[in-house]
Amino acid sequence: MPAQITLKRVYDPADPEGGVRILVDRLWPRGVSKERAALDRWAKDAAPSAELRQRWHADPDAHLPDHFAAFAADYRAELAQGPAEAELARLAELARTHPKISLLYGARDPRVNHAVVLRDALLARLAE
Numbered sequence: 001m002p003a004q005i006t007l008k009r010v011y012d013p014a015d016p017e018g019g020v021r022i023l024v025d026r027l028w029p030r031g032v033s034k035e036r037a038a039l040d041r042w043a044k045d046a047a048p049s050a051e052l053r054q055r056w057h058a059d060p061d062a063h064l065p066d067h068f069a070a071f072a073a074d075y076r077a078e079l080a081q082g083p084a085e086a087e088l089a090r091l092a093e094l095a096r097t098h099p100k101i102s103l104l105y106g107a108r109d110p111r112v113n114h115a116v117v118l119r120d121a122l123l124a125r126l127a128e
Contacts, residue, residue, distance in 0.1 A: 002126045003095040007115045010104040014038040019100025022091065024115055026053065029106040039104070041094075045087035048075050048114050056114075063112045072117045079121045088118075092125045 006018065010029045014021065020040045023029075026047035029037070048056065052074055061067045078084045095101055103122075107113035 002123075003098050003101045005095060005101050005103065005119055005122060007110065007119055008102045008104055009108075009110070010037055010106050015102070017100070018102040020094060020098045021102050021104060022094070023104045024118055025104075025106050026050065027106075037104070043087050043091060045083040046079070046091060046118055049078055049084075052078060053114075063109065068112050071114075075114055075117050076121060079118070088121060088125060091122055095122060095126055 003019065008015070008018065010023060010025070010032055014036075021038055022041045022043050023037065023039050024043050024046050026044050026049075047053070048071075052071070056062050056071050059067055059071075062071065079088050091101075103115050103119055105113055105115035107115070
């Protein structure tokens with residue numbers, strides 16, 4: 001049975017009931033010590049590429065639905081190949097063998113960030 005997959009900000013206190021804690025940002029979050037992060041894994045390759053992340057942050061309208069949809073499509077394309085696809089496969093294996101997984105991200109907005117897209121891609125992979 002696949003894991004319960006939740007999204008959490010890395011800046012929030014670690015929940016002992018949160019299961020396997022996986023940071024899915026490419027860059028280490030500012031001001032967070034390794035101890036405070038309490039990570040089980042840092043899945044850098046599951047994060048958007050530096051180029052995609054820079055384009056996203058440069059877009060003043062990035063949080064508008066159409067712009068986020070375009071970012072999500074580009075990110076899903078990255079998750080379908082190369083190191084990102086291999087990391088997605090590793091995350092899927094973790095989800096198959098652990099009851100709970102927390103994908104940790106640094107973004108402020110809980111609804112408009114790459115972890116939302118990654119969780120959806122992971123759930124789709126698990127449904128295959």
